Amino acid sequence: MSSDALPSRPAENAALAFLKKPLVVALILIVLLLAVGEWLSPGFASPGQILRLLIVAALLGIVAAGQNLVILGGREGIDLSVGGIVSMAAILAGNVMNGADGGILPAILVCIVVGALFGLINGVGVTLLRIPPLVMTLGxxxxxxxxxxxxxxxxxxxRAAPGLSDFVVKPFLLGLPGIIWLWLLIGLAMAFLLRRTVFGYRVYAIGSNEQAAFMAGVPVKTIRVSLFMLSGVFAAIAGMCLLGYSGSSFANVGEQYMLPSIIAVVLGGTPLSGGKGGYTGTMAGAVLLVLLQSILTTVHIDEAGRQMVFGxxxxxxxxxxxxxxxxRG
Amino acid sequence: MSNAATQTNTGGLGRLIRRYPFLPALIILVLLLALNGIFEPRSLSFRSMTGLISTYLALMMLAVAQTYVVFSGDIDLSAGSIVSLVNVSVIVLMQKWGGDGFAVIAACLAGALIGLACGLINGIVVAGLRLQAIVATFATSIFFTGLALTVLPVAGTPAPEAYWTTYGGRFFGIPFVFYAVAVVAILLAILMRMRLTTQMLAVGDDQQAAFQSGLPVTAIRIKGYVFCGLFAALAALCITGDTASGDPLVGGKMTLYSVAAVVLGGSALAGGFGTVTGSLIGALIIGLINALVFFVGTPSEWQNFVQGLAILLALMTGILVSRGARA
Structure with a gap:
């Protein structure tokens, strides 16, 4: 599937230009969709509504952070297991805390360990056994x-602890709930990780040319395994937040995040072939996706029509x- | 795929697997059959085999469908939603046209056309508009599901008796599904010898090289999707015969299984290497794993987990074995 042939260009400039363009497009589309929503049903773009929308986008965006990393790492990187990990984290967290605030910290620990563990298995399968990521994570x-x-x-x-639910839905600082701050923090951390650390540069290196990166001494396998582990951890965190959002978990809550997380990454300007793009675009992509879904629910058409328009x-x-x-020939 | 050791340890087995990529799958299949026979001798009876095939014929068809896009390095995540759309369309049309033999045949033809149209849409979206196959076909799958929900909002409308009695019936003492398998086998044998299959594999192997040697790459990829749509429609006809009713969400779960079946059959998801026969075997492997998990007496709540684990292990073994042989 990956057949991009542009290693001859000055990588830095091309990458920067590529990062900028999709982000700008996404932001313009977001403003446009907000205007359309407001026009269709007045009050759509009210602060309260936008806040509610951002909470839903944050859940998707956190899953997409891990997805983004795996995709950036190239070699057809993709993580289909995130949907399962989100559900798993939601039910485990619900049982560990069982409605008590004291259980939040242990729940966070359990979720992170479980997410990292499944990510590790994925990563080992993909790197050591060289199973294609799509197949490994599908299995x-x-x-x-x-x-x-x-x-x-x-x-x-x-059940979710009250503290967790408050974190997700109640205002925490400057009128924004904790999950929005968490998402912003993740956004900053991702930007720092990808643009300012050796690890980040190595991710782009293995994503754009694994062979060259290997020759240059990049520990390709370690990096790729850690990308899958991070993806599992992000999915687990999102699963916990999802529990806080809905109060209790139900069967396969996470499945709705599997393919949309990939779409958010693509709409954010990271191609599935990896090696270029970034998380800022993905955040915009997540907002765009949630916004679009939300507009369709305000329009008075039935579920079937809504899905057709969405697709x-x-x-x-x-x-x-x-x-x-x-x-070209 | 940059494999370190090329063309070194190629023993007789290696040559055999390169010639018949589905060989590891065939071995797994025989092994599973034997295990099934050990744990439940009756599972090898003619009657049980008929049951197995009529249940999994739909998945076999869908695996074939998926194979034709995988050949050229593409993927179709909307295959299952095409199954749903064709299933509800055929059910509604048969009911509308009166439910007699004529109506059944006309509805089946219409269903095949709908499948072709869906495949054409996918082909144009992915190859024509040059979008990324995974996300683009996920988007079209949402569209097709919406369409299916428009045709039939809730599951339940039954198929006319003539339809499912034919699918589950016998002619001259041989179950109908075996005739269906035979017809499809002949069809696939013809397709396998067509130049198009080679061209698809060439595109999947190296798109740029295929283009430079003058192949109409876009047209070939679109044809792959059209074939995929057609076989997805056939899968829908099978599932309609098996469940005897319409369900706008019936195919949703089948998409990922069809991908798994293709991989189990020894085809490379990256394209350029694979066989339809392998995918048929892959679909049967999934069916036999499910049966075996049941026969060994796994507690019901553990069945899904053991199935999932067994399929994951089979996928990994298949890939490792065929790579070991090809390296």
């Missing part, structure tokens, strides 16, 4: 879904971003 998704059935039969679904609009949106180059 892992099946295992996770099976595990969820086992867990659900053994224990009740659990067609997604295709139209993708036309703005990273289309493959036309073949």
């Amino acid at each position: 892992m998704l099946g295992v996770l879904q099976g595990l969820l059935v086992v867990i659900r039969n053994g224990i009740p679904s659990g 067609a609009t997604l295709v139209a949106l993708m036309l703005f971003y990273g289309r493959a180059k036309a073949m």
Whole structure:
């Protein structure tokens, strides 16, 4: 699937230009969609509504952070297991805290460890056994879904602690709930990680040319395994926040994040071939995606029509971003 | 795919697997059949085999569908939603046209056309507009699901009796599904010998090289999606025969299984290498794993987990074995 052939260009400039363009496009589209929403149903773009929208976008955006990293690392990197990990984290966290604030910290620990563990297995499969990421994480998704059935039969679904719910929905600082701050923090951390650390440069290096990176002494396998682990951790954090958002977990809550997290990354200007792009665009992509869904719910059409419009609009949106180059002789 | 050791340890087995990429899958299949036979001797009876095939014929068709896009390095995440759309369309049309034999045949033809149209849309979106296959076909899958929900909002409308009695029935003592398998096998054998299959594999192997040697790459990829749509429609006809009713979400879960079946069959997801036969075997492997997990007496709540684990392990073994042989 990856057949991009532009290593001859000055990488820095090309990468920067590429990063800027999709982000600007996404931001313009966001403003445009907000205007359309306000026009369709007055009050759509009110601060309260926008805040609610951002909370939903934050949940998707946090999953997409891990997805983004795996995709950036190249070699057809993709993580289909995130949906399963989100569900798993939601139910585990619900049981560990079971409605008590004292259980929040242990729940965070359990979720992070579990997320990292499944990420580690994915990473080992992809690097040491060289299973294509799509196949490895697809298989892992099946295992996770099976595990969820086992867990659900053994224990009740659990409840969110009030503190966690407040963190997700109640204003925390400057009128914004904690999850928005968390998302911003993740955004900053990702920008720092990718642009200011050796690790970040290595991610781009293995994503754009693994062979060259290997020759230059980059520990390709270690980097790739850690990307999958980070993806698992981000999905687990999102699962916990999702529990706080909905109060209790239900079957396969996470599945709705699997493919949308990939779409958010692509709409944010990171091509699936990896090696270029960044998280700022992905954040805009997540907002864009949630915004679009939200507009469609305010319009009075039935579920079927809504899905058709959503699918067609997604295709139209993708036309703005990273289309493959036309073949040339 | 940059493999370190090329063309060194190529024993007789290696040559055999390169010639017949589905060989590891075939071995897994035989192994699973044997295990099934050990744990439940009756599972090898003619009757059980018929049951297995009529349940998994739909997945076999969908695996074939997926193979034709995987050949050229693409993927179709909307395959399952095409199954749903064709399933509800055929059900509604049969009901509208009266439910007699004529109506059934006309509805099946219409269903095939709908599948072709969906495939054409996918092909134009992915290859024509040059979008990334994974995300673009996910978007079209949302569109097709919406369309299916428009045709039939809730599951339940039954198929006319003539339809499912034919699918589950026997002719001259041989179950209908075996005739279906035979017809499809002949069809696939013809397709395999067509130049198009080679061209698809060439595109999947190296798109740039295929283009430079004068192949109409975009047209070939679009044809792959059209084939995928057609076989997804056939899968829908099978599932309609098996469940005898319409369900706008029936195919959703099948998409990822079809991808798994293709990989189990020894085809490379990156394209350029694979066989349809392998995918058929891959789909049967999934069916047999599910049956085996049941026969060994796994507690019901553990079944999904053991199935998932077994499929993951089978996927990994298949990839490792075929790579070991090709390296």
